[in-house]
Amino acid sequence: MQGSFEEFAIDVIKANGQPLQMIANAKERRDAQDKSLSISLALIRATDRRRYEQELLGTRELAKAAGQIAEERLQREHEAHELREQFIAVLGHDLRNPLASISAGARILDRTAQTEKEHQVIAMMQTTVMRMAGLIDDVLDLARGRLGGGIGLNRDQGKPLEPVLVGVVDELRLASPGRVIHADFKIDRPVNCDRSRLGQLLSNLVGNALTHGASSKPVFVHGETRGESFELWVSNVGQPIPEAAAMEKLFEPFFRGNHASRQGLGLGLYIASQIAKAHGGALTVSSTTDETRFTFTMPLLPAES
Template sequence: MLEQSIVAHPVGRLGGKLFPALYVAPLVPIEQPSFSEIRGALVALAATQRDTEDLLKQSDQALLDAGERAKMRERFIAVLGHDLRNSLQSIGFGTYQLRQTVADAPSTDAIARIERSCGRMTELVQNILDFARGRLGDGIPLSLRQEDGLADELRHVIAEVQSVYAERDISSDISIVFPVTCDRRRLAQLLANLLTNAVTHGAADQQVKVRIHSCDKTFEMSVTNGGPTIPADRLARLFEPFSHGADNTQDPGLGLGLYIAAEITKSHGGTLTVSSQATQTCFTFRMPMPTLEVQEDKQVEPSGEQLLFR
């Protein structure tokens, strides 16, 4: 059996750290390289190291530039959305004044069309503003209060969605026993997003079920719709921005509804999960009920009409 020798030599890593490398080699004479061969190997190694360092610097700079461009783009979106919302509020106020001064049917119909278009544009702008807030890292602002009338607010949302989708069957089971510390308007927006998603993408011939319950420790709100199972790859992307649901429905919205619902959940310290079985899909929002009283108006945002988001 040929005798062997064990040779250990440290190998340098980036950052100056070393690790030992063990080699088992047969005990045979090793031909010594010439000086020129060693010099060539060292020159090649130095060149490779320099190239690697340059590539790392270029990669870091490219990532930094891309991040700055993304931040500038999202700030621009936020400023643009804010300015557009102010203009739309002026249009809305103007149509309200016009409605008080006209009585003929053609004028009334024209004003109604303007109001519907203004409402739709306001919805899109609000979605963009919420998206920009979430992407810029500020999160969606909340105005936290202990709410005794949350159930009525959520019933109003359900009635509003039902009026828009009059052909759909929507059932509700609401039991809120304790006051809920939350931003009532934002939870209403969250429910509107989930419910609109359900009636838009769920099976049209099956009932949509809303269940809202609370106890002394947990507040839970779920929306269930019928329909086929959502594929796993789509399920993983549902809460990403510009996602258009689980089917091929021609959704006219921006695809921000579920993303904004997830951001509202995050701001409330809750969880938003989705389960999709063979015949139904269920979105569930859960939030712990605070044991300590919170200070009102954690962060205040101008109030406005509750809108449906898609």
């Protein structure tokens, strides 16, 4: 005894032979001559407590196993991330090199072409090369956005944004003769952004407007700094976007709608939305019978982390 004991687990056998789980506590009383006088024994039914202890031990084992599984999963995700980065790099390299060779060959042929027909065929080859390069860029951006860590940015507020946007509009005017594009920019403050990516965003939006807008109506482009934000919108007149059917899926990859062009992969608006998200901004759309407008807004300065 050594004077007392506490929390001693025992199984008492009942009259019907079934065990009854108990917790025993005891204390011994002795006189001045250290002679035992009595022993007080308390038995407490411990079914619930014993079950709780067993469940607690089981929970600890499960938590330990779950921790091991989580660690293994984290390791697999890390390895998968590295594989995705390698995939993106290899894909870009392996697809761009053949196109570069074709483009270089077409330029060489163009120097010695003698007939108008030959010049037309070479020009068609160059246009096809540019279109394929754009498709490759879209696929790589999709891989970065969906499989990797999102679209990366190279921000620089020290250089003006407006010349880049004007250059994009001028290129699309040349590529779409007969279409009218009105552009108006009022960017009087530095914009902390990736100028190349915002040029890509504008190109996708204007290209979408030229594809779906009425060919007899102009496309409008407007960009300005106001307050602490930068806003850029593109609008066109044409058949409105069906509110219920298409609005929710408009910025999903590969979505083209019922009347969309089949020349692309349906990635333009998705990539534009990812560029907007990477800048801490948003890309929204409104569409009526009078106008369809895509609006991009972003803070002039990135949020502090």
